[in-house]
Amino acid sequence: MSGPGKDEAATLVEKPTAVDGLHYVNYGDQRESPYLSAIRQLISQDLSEPYSIYVYRYFLYQWPDLCFMALDKDENLIGVIVCKLEPHRGGPMRGYIAMLATRQQHRGQGIASALVRMAVEKMIAKDADEIALETEVDNEPSLRIYAHLGFIRTKRLHRYYLNGNTAFRLILYLKPGIPYKHTYPPEYGGPSDGGGLMDEDLVARQAAQLQLEDVEGETHDVTGGNTYR
């Protein structure tokens, strides 16, 4: 996720405006916080197509402690990060940065970077093994933030977003030995099905298009259910 948008955008037309009384808070344990609509508004500015309210609820209801917000002195939302943390296909405990956004006029001041740090630290405290995310290949500021924290690019995902843009999958290992952990194949056949995907997979694929589920589960088999065998 992290949207086909510009977290901490490169396109700084004018000098960023300093935020008066900038402070960071956790989303807290409220299931439906008063900030939800502001979060939604901020995130959807960067999206070509909006997420339904359920996408936000999916993350915030289950992992409210992995959501951090940057607020100004009047408690207005300036930036936000939304994440999840769960075992990845029965293997490593994987943190996932789903959304990250900062208000246009306050970009370039390290707010997004601070939010990511908070989320990463919280995930470490919660015993995460690794953290993954996707971001557009030409989103330089976003790529820079993650590179500085130690993320590396592991995959290039062709036409990953609904708007047809291509993404990089970024990974940060937090503990040694992750590549040796056993994982199960993905629940949905995914690309290994080849020859076009079934309806069920289309849904999965669509979710992937919205950058919501990682599509790492390819197998080597590119022949799928082909006729030649």
Add this chain to the structure above:
Amino acid sequence: MSDTVSRLHQEAEEAKRVWTPRVKDITQDFTTASNKLEGGQLVKDEWFTLFESVGALEIMDPKMDSGYVPPDDTFEADFDPVRPLDLPEVLWVIDQIHSLEILWHAGYPLSQTVFTSLHMDRILDPQQPRMPSLYLHAADKEVNAALTEEQSLGHALLTAYCVAVAKCCALVVELVQSQNYYEEEDFVTHMFGRELLPRVSLEEALELVDAATSRLRKSKTVDAEMKEALQQRMIFRTTFLCALADGGDESRWERMVGLLGRIKTSHEIAKPLPEAFSEKVQRQLATSTPPRPMLTTSWDEACKKWTKMIEDVVAVNRLTDINIVQSPASLQRAMWAFSYRGEPFALPRAIIQDCLFGDQAIRGQIPQYDLLLADIRDLVLAGDPIADPASFQVEVTTDPRHICSRLMEGFMDKAIEEYLNFYRMVCQNRCRIRRLFTQSIAILDAMEMEAMKVDRELIKSSPGLKLNDPKSGRAVSLSPLSSWAKFYRLRILAWTIQLGFETEIYLPYELAGMYWFLSRLSEQRNDLIQQVLLFTVGRAKRLGKDRNALADCLLSEQYLQSLHAMYEITRLLAEALWKLFTLLTSTGVVKKPKQDFTTQQLLYEARMKPYLCLTNDTVPSADDFALATTQNASLEQTCTDIDDCIKSAKELLVKARKLTPEQAKFVGTDEEWKREVKGLEATCIAVTVACSQVRSAGKKYGEDHLAKRLECKIERRWAEWWVVPSVKVKADTKP
């Protein structure tokens, strides 16, 4: 009798009961249940997954609900597709459908392209009469009767054209789906609840086009220019449809290229009718995706894309020529050549896969097992009876040839699937090629283990696999199949790294390490080739009078030598770039990010994950990488080393230029070979330039000040698979 009547009656009653919908008022249950919840309280169902949340739509939200109609808008588009049209308008509608169709081929959904045509929408309406010719007839007979001859002709042409487009789309979907592709990434087959005229046969569609075209031809009122323009489009459509349907006649595709050129210029006389297209059509399509805009493209751009696609299909025929497919190595080069024609669309990619894998035979002529056997023979067993097809016919069970053939068959059975994937993977999109090959490494590693077992058996029955090493004088034996498997494992491993360069997987600070890894791999590849060459040369000496076998040996020897030369060039270039990037990184010209949350070991594991599974080789450790990318030599010494590598690489490139297609097995892809050699030469020059910049800046400012004085850009201008630093003195640096 009365029993039967009452039983039937009873059965009928029961049947009725099953079918009668029962209404139950659940208001009370609902109210009781919901009273247990607080206002605004959220309940999460255990099975409500991310997929559901993403699939959820908020009804009446204009950005999500594709059925939403704004208050001042109408549900349906205002344009009536049965409305009489002038021929210039018909021409424009045809061209617009033509433009949208190519965007669909480029990977966009039908809902944003072809389906936005209100004529197409009308034709695909499931309520249409049985007779396709009536598709654009108005319900009111008088309206049809009032049409002028030209208007009636226009309708006939447009009907036929739209029907043929629908049939073309149906065939394209079928072709693409029959081969490997990635839905949404490469192509969208989604029909949005529509069907592409399954009840109209191909013959019917063609007859419809023929009938309309012959009416056009006979018309005395239509002016010559318009007649010609419309006729070109109808001929193009029939040609495309027939080519898709039977694929047989290759000249059809070539003819289409010519037709497209003429269609492009005759567009000028069309009269725009934009209201005949509307994204409101999406309101009636079955979709869970939000409404999306109708796509637009310029006519020139559309024509360019069409020509490119058809030319790619023409290239398929050239690149799977019988001379090419007889040589596995040449065929593999041809597949890469195809893939690098600027990423062909899904259709040409399906057609080339069909050529290779349809009917279990390459181009329907060379059985897939023969291809594999030829590959093994060319690389490791030229002139040896083990890989001679004739040996497989020997029935005497005690004959060593019989014994070896059965062993070979056993191995080939296990290897064939992954082997064919080498060809198929290259037909995927570039991001996928790298990832698929990455996954292939573990399979090849396992295949190598299997090959070792078979090799031990083969040696027992085959004296030709042993010889005395001229250097050491000791008896050594060839392990043909494991050498073959290792060859591919190393080759594909190197490809994944170079494809990583191409797809910008590595950050600048990682390049020194990756180039070191690549140079190390190239060294391993050449050690392997040297070993195999020893046996191929030895076999040629022993063969004596068997001319065919001798010729095979000599060809293989030349091929192995050409591989050796190319891998040596790769090794030298990789070594030069490893040293250059190490220098740039250690002096701080290439900056390493802070990386607060990670360690050397963790970065290594994340980067090397696909390779850590290898059992047949020691994968370099994190310490090995660290050691290799530590700058020990002086700047001057490093630059001299780099120059030496480039000098040797250039000398080998001079030799590579002289290789023939038969020697280096690039039959049919001479142009691409030349381009590759040229790209490598240009890379050599770029490295030399960067190196001399660093050297002179080092002399001028001192090594410690390079980070401040120099700026470095990573470029991939010279060759797809090589990233090279471009170094220059910063503009604000005062002399």
